[in-house]
Amino acid sequence: MPTMSLSGSEPRAPLPALIQIDGLQKHYRTRSGExxxxxxxxxxxIDRGEFITVVGPSGCGKSTLLKMLAGLIPRTSGTIRVNGQAIDGPQRDIGVVFQSPVLLPWKTTFDNVMLPATVLKLDREATGARARQLLDMVGLADFANRYPNELSGGMQQRVAIARALVHDPAVLLMDEPFGALDAMTRETMNVEIRRIWRESGKTVLFVTHSIPEAVFLGSRVLVLSSRPGCIAEIVDVELPAQRDLDVMTTERFGSYTRRIRQHFQARGFIE
Ligand SMILES: Nc1ncnc2c1ncn2[C@@H]1O[C@H](COP(=O)(O)OP(=O)(O)OP(=O)(O)O)[C@@H](O)[C@H]1O
Ligand SMILES: [Mg+2]
Known part of the structure; x- marks a missing residue:
């Protein structure tokens, strides 16, 4: 007797992890051949929607990791898969924000945000509408026609964030994006980037030198060893999803930052 198909209730294959990194290594060859x-x-x-922060000693390979994830430099060995697809070359599904905003000074805020539309040959009308939405989201709706030198450092970095999101990538990679900002602007930007993350549903990998910033932003903090950077520890941050700066005064926040600081103190990286 033929069996009845119960396709509606058959278990589905689980979705692949958003980012799967296996045995990833990078060796550089210096000019002298070393x-x-x-x-x-x-x-x-890394699962969809995670906010991962990365801390580690200077020179341990944090930027190298981000550049390989973005497909900007080749790997020496290992694999990186995004949505199950091996990465080889720059990825459309990834947006990158670097330490300095690298805006084109002769283009307006709006046109700077629209740059990926030109590079990726996207529909200008649809992308333009999205650029306006993003400028609104980062609080720069009224500055669309200003030029970079008419904006503060924090505003320029927000333009760079809007630009990294304009082609709607699933993943946002950020390499010390707030390193050059003053302490107060940096705190504001931290609150802002968590809000953007929650509203956009993106997966974020964020490199920082600041332990409090790593704990405030991350759902997991990746603690890297000195060069060659390996994962020394992963700290699961169990703080409320909706965080404001007051969370930094809580005992739990202090226990996370202490734990990470002690990790680096024990190895002589900080006093
Ligand atoms: N193009 C290159 N050629 C040779 N060596 C390189 C190159 N780029 C980086 N390195 C070396 O690789 C190591 C990792 O560099 P990387 O820039 O990834 O470190 P990082 O963790 O981002 O440091 P920082 O916190 O100071 O930004 C360093 O020792 C650096 O000297
Ligand atoms: Mg770096």
């Missing part, structure tokens, strides 16, 4: 092992091996699974 090989420098900069990173790895790294194994890491």
């Amino acid at each position: 090989s420098v092992q900069a990173l790895g091996p790294i194994d890491l699974t």
